[in-house]
Amino acid sequence: MSKLRVAVIGAKGRIGSEAVKAVEAAEDMELVAALGRGDQLETLVEAGAQVAVELTNPDAVMGNLEFCVRNGIHGVVGTTGWSDERLAQLRSWLDASPRTGVLIAPNFSIGAVLTMQFAQQAARFFESVEVVELHHPNKADAPSGTAARTAQLIADAREKAGCAPAPDATATALDGARGADVAGVPVHSVRLRGLLAHQEVLLGGEGETLTIRHDSLHHSSFMPGILLGARRVVTTPGLTMGLENFLDLA
Numbered sequence: 001m002s003k004l005r006v007a008v009i010g011a012k013g014r015i016g017s018e019a020v021k022a023v024e025a026a027e028d029m030e031l032v033a034a035l036g037r038g039d040q041l042e043t044l045v046e047a048g049a050q051v052a053v054e055l056t057n058p059d060a061v062m063g064n065l066e067f068c069v070r071n072g073i074h075g076v077v078g079t080t081g082w083s084d085e086r087l088a089q090l091r092s093w094l095d096a097s098p099r100t101g102v103l104i105a106p107n108f109s110i111g112a113v114l115t116m117q118f119a120q121q122a123a124r125f126f127e128s129v130e131v132v133e134l135h136h137p138n139k140a141d142a143p144s145g146t147a148a149r150t151a152q153l154i155a156d157a158r159e160k161a162g163c164a165p166a167p168d169a170t171a172t173a174l175d176g177a178r179g180a181d182v183a184g185v186p187v188h189s190v191r192l193r194g195l196l197a198h199q200e201v202l203l204g205g206e207g208e209t210l211t212i213r214h215d216s217l218h219h220s221s222f223m224p225g226i227l228l229g230a231r232r233v234v235t236t237p238g239l240t241m242g243l244e245n246f247l248d249l250a
């Protein structure tokens, strides 16, 4: 069987350099391009890439995806910074290239995907819920894409269940003391040397609390998800939001 022809964009970065090694080590894949800043996207076409793994930054991701989708190259995207406007723009490119698929995965690690699922499941049973994400200090964005997605999933689940807003009688607060408001859920961002990527979802009810915590201790935690995404996206046209769609979580 012919190997899946995979390229990595952002190949010299923290996660991109791990992705290059993971694709090289995968028996069913061939690494056909590894692009860093300043490299020409046309290389992807010349190399015959079927899938581009996009791991750059929010400033670069849209231009890279526009090129890929217009050229029928499927995308596996870990880069953060997604807004409704950006998603609408991506969908319009995909509409014009109906056989092309893009997976956006706020987090590729199985533990983080499960954290999001568990948080969504638990959200309606507790009066209070807050998210704390903790990352290395070189991270460009806050809150993390994972925390933003987690908060949105929690908010959707609570709205569907008709939950009241979480109680909070704070009368005065320093700016930022209660975190960022993501769809009504407070999200707190910690940046600390020594950390990689961690998240806690804190849920509180009468006389009890539940904490769901996930820790990525090495970038290797993201690799099985990236490889699964590359294998599955080629037969999944359109936009797929979240790796959970490619996992059998029933």
Ligand SMILES: NC(=O)C1=CN([C@@H]2O[C@H](COP(=O)(O)OP(=O)(O)OC[C@H]3O[C@@H](n4cnc5c(N)ncnc54)[C@H](OP(=O)(O)O)[C@@H]3O)[C@@H](O)[C@H]2O)C=CC1
Binding pocket: 009, 010, 011, 012, 013, 014, 015, 016, 035, 036, 037, 038, 039, 055, 056, 057, 058, 060, 077, 078, 079, 080, 081, 105, 106, 107, 108, 109, 145, 222
């Ligand atoms: N979904 C997930 O599971 C994960 C997602 N991420 C996300 O992935 C992204 C990258 O993270 P991280 O590796 O830590 O960041 P880094 O800054 O270490 O890596 C990004 C790399 O992309 C390069 N780059 C920037 N612009 C371009 C471009 N136009 N073309 C090619 N390369 C470019 C950068 O070059 P230069 O250094 O010159 O700027 C850098 O080498 C972030 O958005 C992060 O949040 C990270 C881990 C897991």
Ligand SMILES: O=C(O)C1=N[C@H](C(=O)O)C[C@H](O)C1
Binding pocket: 080, 106, 107, 108, 135, 139, 140, 143, 144, 145, 146, 147, 196, 197, 198
């Ligand atoms: O920048 C990182 O490191 C990470 N980014 C992603 C995010 O913003 O959620 C995924 C993971 O948290 C690591």
